[in-house]
Amino acid sequence: xxxxxxxxxxIxxxIxxxIVSVRGLTKAYGGRTVVDHLDLDVAPGEVLxxxxxxxxxxxxxxxxxxxxxxxxSGVVQVLGLDPLRDADRLRPMIGSQLQDSGLxxxxxxxxAIRLFSGPDAVDAEELxxxxxxxxxxxxxxxxxxxxxxxxxxxxxxxxxxxxxxxLDELTQGLDPAARREVWSSVTRLRDAGTTVLLxxxxxxxxxxxxxxxxxxxxxxxxxxxxxxxxxxxxxAAATVRFGLPAGRPARDFAALHDLSGVVxxxxxxxxxxxxxxxxxxxxVGAWLVGRGPIPADLRVEAPDLEDALLALLEGPTxxxxxx
Amino acid sequence: xxxxxxxxxxxxxxTEPARARRHPSAGRRxxxxxxxxxxxxxxxxxxxxMFPIVSMLIIGGSFGTEPDEVFPVxxxxxxxxxxxxxxxxxxxxxxxxxxxxxxxxxGVLRRFAAAGFxxxxxxxxxxxxxxxxxxxxxxxxxxxxxxxxxxxxxxxPVQVVAGVVIGSVAFVSLGVLLxxxxxxxxxxxxxxxxxxxxxFLLGVGGPPPAVMSDVLAEISDKLPLAMVNDVVRQGWLGxxxxxxxxxxxxxxxxxxxxxxxxxxAL
Numbered sequence: 395x396x397x398x399x400x401x402x403x404x405i406x407x408x409i410x411x412x413i414v415s416v417r418g419l420t421k422a423y424g425g426r427t428v429v430d431h432l433d434l435d436v437a438p439g440e441v442l443x444x445x446x447x448x449x450x451x452x453x454x455x456x457x458x459x460x461x462x463x464x465x466x467s468g469v470v471q472v473l474g475l476d477p478l479r480d481a482d483r484l485r486p487m488i489g490s491q492l493q494d495s496g497l498x499x500x501x502x503x504x505x506a507i508r509l510f511s512g513p514d515a516v517d518a519e520e521l522x523x524x525x526x527x528x529x530x531x532x533x534x535x536x537x538x539x540x541x542x543x544x545x546x547x548x549x550x551x552x553x554x555x556x557x558x559x560x561l562d563e564l565t566q567g568l569d570p571a572a573r574r575e576v577w578s579s580v581t582r583l584r585d586a587g588t589t590v591l592l593x594x595x596x597x598x599x600x601x602x603x604x605x606x607x608x609x610x611x612x613x614x615x616x617x618x619x620x621x622x623x624x625x626x627x628x629x630a631a632a633t634v635r636f637g638l639p640a641g642r643p644a645r646d647f648a649a650l651h652d653l654s655g656v657v658x659x660x661x662x663x664x665x666x667x668x669x670x671x672x673x674x675x676x677x678v679g680a681w682l683v684g685r686g687p688i689p690a691d692l693r694v695e696a697p698d699l700e701d702a703l704l705a706l707l708e709g710p711t712x713x714x715x716x717x
Numbered sequence: 718x719x720x721x722x723x724x725x726x727x728x729x730x731x732t733e734p735a736r737a738r739r740h741p742s743a744g745r746r747x748x749x750x751x752x753x754x755x756x757x758x759x760x761x762x763x764x765x766x767m768f769p770i771v772s773m774l775i776i777g778g779s780f781g782t783e784p785d786e787v788f789p790v791x792x793x794x795x796x797x798x799x800x801x802x803x804x805x806x807x808x809x810x811x812x813x814x815x816x817x818x819x820x821x822x823x824g825v826l827r828r829f830a831a832a833g834f835x836x837x838x839x840x841x842x843x844x845x846x847x848x849x850x851x852x853x854x855x856x857x858x859x860x861x862x863x864x865x866x867x868x869x870x871x872x873x874p875v876q877v878v879a880g881v882v883i884g885s886v887a888f889v890s891l892g893v894l895l896x897x898x899x900x901x902x903x904x905x906x907x908x909x910x911x912x913x914x915x916x917f918l919l920g921v922g923g924p925p926p927a928v929m930s931d932v933l934a935e936i937s938d939k940l941p942l943a944m945v946n947d948v949v950r951q952g953w954l955g956x957x958x959x960x961x962x963x964x965x966x967x968x969x970x971x972x973x974x975x976x977x978x979x980x981x982a983l
């Protein structure tokens with residue numbers, strides 16, 4: 395059962411100062427726990443990403459935040475309101491792009507705008523222009539491409555001046571060009587100071603768009619931080635690879651071990667891999683420049699959020715999780 | 718590029734209440750939209766509008782115009798009076814289940830719920846959609862019958878109106894309930910057709926009870942759509958009082974409406 399510490403008449407004066415505040419949220423389906431004592435805060439104006447593998451409990455969490463599911467236990471406050479008890483007041487203040495949701499195929503864009511526009515709605519024409527849909531206003535939803543549909547969902551999510559925008563698997567099934575279009579739309583939201591909760595398992599998306607990310611596994615939070623912080627904490631190793639230049643004795647490369655930040659040097663045939671922290675990239679580069687022609691096959695593998703999440707997901711499970 | 722404020726203003730200005738009053742409510746917007754979409758739905762156009770008219774025109778002309786031992790009245794009029802119930806059955810057993818199951822399958826209902834549409838707005842809109850489809854299609858059916866077979870005079874208007882209204886509410890509610898129970902649009906279509914055609918053939922638009930075997934006549938008597946048809950047809954053609962049957966249809970309407978409203982709450 396959810397509880398709230400605030401009176402029903404109180405909307406904007408959250409004690410925590412957070413747009414979303416969750417403590418000890420738990421939800422199970424048929425005995426299987428999908429959200430397990432989750433704590434979560436979303437600050438005003440930030441883009442927070444929920445990342446994790448399928449089944450991590452991301453979508454269930456945001457559905458509970460919108461009052462679409464009833465939690466088993468925990469305290470949930472969104473804009474200072476209880477998502478279930480205050481659903482009628484809260485839902486119009488949240489703009490949602492839900493996973494696997496649609497509109498009637500024969501509903502036209504302008505009709506969808508009219509349907510979802512509340513009394514405080516912004517100028518829809520302006521939004522349609524901004525999201526490149528003005529020329530599609532007389533088209534039916536069923537005739538639109540995947541990218542156009544997602545942009546329409548963004549328009550609908552923003553229509554009523556939401557204080558929180560929840561985007562769940564925003565770019566699922568989109569081609570690379572359409573993904574980029576949608577990403578720029580979210581970037582514009584961030585620039586305008588809108589608070590966004592982004593659920594995704596596309597880690598390049600999270601790295602590109604999010605101020606902070608929450609990594610989840612089996613309904614629990616593994617770590618929280620900026621994408622760069624997570625990478626630094628969990629996937630610090632960078633690798634520089636290159637082939638041995640012809641005529642250079644292999645012993646010359648023993649000096650690589652002494653460079654700052656280098657952890658290991660692995661030689662496989664005529665290929666060399668230098669592993670270390672991010673500063674290794676610069677030191678190896680400088681070393682190569684100082685010793686003649688730069689190898690044509692020089693490659694750098696810098697760690698990213700995907701490496702960090704994989705490291706987190708492959709980490710040890712605690713006793714409760716293992717049970 | 719122009720910009721606009723996407724967040725709520727901190728304070729509501731003095732003109733806000735007046736503007737809010739003028740703006741249609743969420744429930745009204747949903748109702749208007751759903752009514753607009755009726756005419757674009759091929760399933761509705763086929764089964765609720767075209768099928769009853771075409772089949773009525775065919776079967777209404779198959780048995781002549783003179784009463785005999787099988788038909789107590791002009792057979793054409795027998796079928797004209799009966800086919801109004803076909804519209805009711807097609808709306809409740811095919812159109813609404815498929816429509817609502819499609820919405821659920823595609824996440825349209827979740828979108829409505831997340832957008833803050835009032836809890837009962839979808840149920841009310843679907844009830845209104847069903848009743849509107851029956852009213853419009855029924856009127857078109859009678860307009861099509863008038864120049865061909867003529868529309869028989871209504872002998873007992875109270876019973877006919879009660880039968881149409883209560884029967885419509887019962888089947889519209891049943892349709893909404895089926896739409897919320899069946900897992901997919903395909904399932905709704907399959908189950909809807911399986912329920913509709915036996916009801917249609919045995920209880921409304923097929924052979925008259927006088928030529929049915931005892932077993933088929935017994936089954937026909939128990940079909941809800943046949944009960945609605947009995948009330949409407951008997952009152953329309955002056956074939957007798959059907960108050961008992963109307964009470965059963967009324968009970969069905971109450972139960973189905975309560976269950977449908979509960980299941981469709983957003």
